[in-house]
Amino acid sequence: MVLEATIIAIDNSEYMRNGDYLTTRFDAQLTTTEFIFQNKTSSNPENTVGLVAYGGSGPQVLSTLTNDFGKLLSGVHDTKISGQNHFSSGIQVAALALKHRQNKVQQQRIIVFVGSPIEESEKELEKLAKKMKKNNVAIDVINFGEESINTSKLEKFNSIINNHENSHLVTVPPGPRLLYEVIASSPILLEDGELGGGDFGDYGVGNFGAGDGLIDASMDPDLALALRLSLEEEKQRQDREAEAAEKAKKDAAESSELEKIDEAKEDENQNEEGNTKDVNME
Missing domain, CATH: 3.40.50.410 (von Willebrand factor, type A domain)
Known part of the structure; x- marks a missing residue:
């Protein structure tokens, strides 16, 4: 060599x-x-x-x-x-x-x-x-x-x-x-x-x-190893991006669900206030 x-x-x-x-x-x-x-x-x-x-x-x-x-x-x-x-x-x-x-x-x-x-x-x-x-x-x-x-x-x-x-x-x-x-x-x-x-x-x-x-x-163990490491790093990067996207999606869904619950509670409170007013008028 x-x-x-x-x-x-x-x-x-x-x-x-x-x-x-x-x-x-x-x-x-x-x-x-x-x-x-x-x-x-x-x-x-x-x-x-x-x-x-x-x-x-x-x-x-x-x-x-x-x-x-x-x-x-x-x-x-x-x-x-x-x-x-x-x-x-x-x-x-x-x-x-x-x-x-x-x-x-x-x-x-x-x-x-x-x-x-x-x-x-x-x-x-x-x-x-x-x-x-x-x-x-x-x-x-x-x-x-x-x-x-x-x-x-x-x-x-x-x-x-x-x-x-x-x-x-x-x-x-x-x-x-x-x-x-x-x-x-x-x-x-x-x-x-x-x-x-x-x-x-x-x-x-x-x-x-x-x-x-x-x-x-x-054919070439050293080059194969370098390539495998590169592929693994790329896969880890993609996995991190996928996890981040999934977390963002989950957070968005939870946020939407919380908004719906808040809206439902607000509607319920408004209904209770309306019923209270009706009873007082009677």
């Missing part, structure tokens, strides 16, 4: 609002990010993963290298969509985060999502690729959403950065398969011809937004 430090660089530019991938490019990307984290950390317990967003006004480190899924999730859900793609500076910030890894034995890898047009020229990308290769940083690129614009640039970038097949370019056009499903069976997550965390085929990913199915626990 490869010992790696991986920085996932996500595209949070305005283009990520597009709904050509379920449910949006941004959501598809986050689901895949969570999947990659689980795959990397389950394939080797000493692997660490960090998170960088490179849209908005510029790159931002959302999570330093960790194997704590909660820290990555916190970074993921704090991300906002804004601005434009800053591909080159995003890669450089990710490389800087890798440089500060505690375990220097870990190989360095960046997995970058590209879902908006890359502004840099081929010459600028060539210079960036040579710099990363010199620093022994492998880069996997997930090219989706604007593949007609970016593919030629990214193919050239990959041809330069690739060192003995350590870097990959996966282009994913819109289609029936979910983004994470394509990445699950791609060279990005394949190790010696086998998927590090299990090939999930047509399984959904429960609370990660990719469907209502469940993952076979025999």
Whole structure:
């Protein structure tokens, strides 16, 4: 099992609002990010993963290298969509985060999502690729959403950065398969011809937004556990909401019943007062 430090660089530019991938490019990307984290950390317990967003006004480190899924999730859900793609500076910030890894034995890898047009020229990308290769940083690129614009640039970038097949370019056009499903069976997550965390085929990913199915626990116990916990949390939330709704309904019914009793008592009192007046008149 490869010992790696991986920085996932996500595209949070305005283009990520597009709904050509379920449910949006941004959501598809986050689901895949969570999947990659689980795959990397389950394939080797000493692997660490960090998170960088490179849209908005510029790159931002959302999570330093960790194997704590909660820290990555916190970074993921704090991300906002804004601005434009800053591909080159995003890669450089990710490389800087890798440089500060505690375990220097870990190989360095960046997995970058590209879902908006890359502004840099081929010459600028060539210079960036040579710099990363010199620093022994492998880069996997997930090219989706604007593949007609970016593919030629990214193919050239990959041809330069690739060192003995350590870097990959996966282009994913819109289609029936979910983004994470394509990445699950791609060279990005394949190790010696086998998927590090299990090939999930047509399984959904429960609370990660990719469907209502469940993952076979025999394929990846850690991911199955994480998903089960997510499902349990969602079920508990739904149960609490159902209990609150039932309580509100019961309280409303009791309140209505009390109002009817009060009205009946008031009518009864009025009748008694009327009868008393009649007796006095007699």
